Amino acid sequence: MGRQHNAIFGPAKYQLLDASQRKVPATFQPRKRVPESRFGLVLGAHHIKSATSVKLLSVHLDRELRWKEQGAAALAKGQAWLGCVGRLARASRGIKVGPMRCLYHGTCVPRMLYATDVLLNPHNVKTRHSKNRAILGKLRTIQRCAALAITGALSSTPTDVLTCMSTLCRWNTL
Structure with a gap:
């Protein structure tokens, strides 16, 4: 057949x-x-x-068309890439800040956020406030940890300052 x-x-x-x-x-x-x-x-x-769920083109489709598995897969990919970024961006013998930022934004972010435009699309007020908020908060935590690893800043550095520092790294001023 x-x-x-x-x-x-x-x-x-x-x-x-x-x-x-x-x-x-x-x-x-x-x-x-x-x-x-x-x-x-x-x-x-x-x-x-x-x-109960199938994987089609690296997107997890659930039986009830909920995106729980896809969100968990995105978080798992982000955690795995965060470990790689931490090893590559060591202060003593790692990659410099500018190229490391380009590597992170060129490979890690697209792989982690693949198909999240479908997952994080708010359909109604209830969905936007409950499930998406948890996934977005965890993705923000991964982003912050990656920014700390790339810039080498202290863990007590505010997130806004980390964002500015990573933007400055783009222009090789750090």
Whole structure:
């Protein structure tokens, strides 16, 4: 069947995402609502189960179209890059401030923020204030730690001053 559809990897690698936010009453708890049951798909001899989340083009899609997994993945990428930045920007034998800033903004930030324009798009007031605020706060913390590592400033330095210092590093004045 994979050859007929020009899919050389075959249906054994297919993923099924049945997206719905619909909830039904629980069987033995009438006041509780649970997500409705999902069913798989049968293609020939292959049974494809409905997954809770799938990864498509490095974007995590959830069954209920919530972006919790994508936000967690963005934070994990940011933490991983923060470790790399910390090792590369050592004061004794690391990369200088200007090139390190260019490296951070050229590779780390785009990888960390890939597809967050979809994730952090406020659809209504409730979404903007609850979930996006937590993710944005954690991303700000990662940005601050990276600025501290790049500039070599003290941890008690205010964030506004760090931002100004990193802007000045762009023009190689530090």
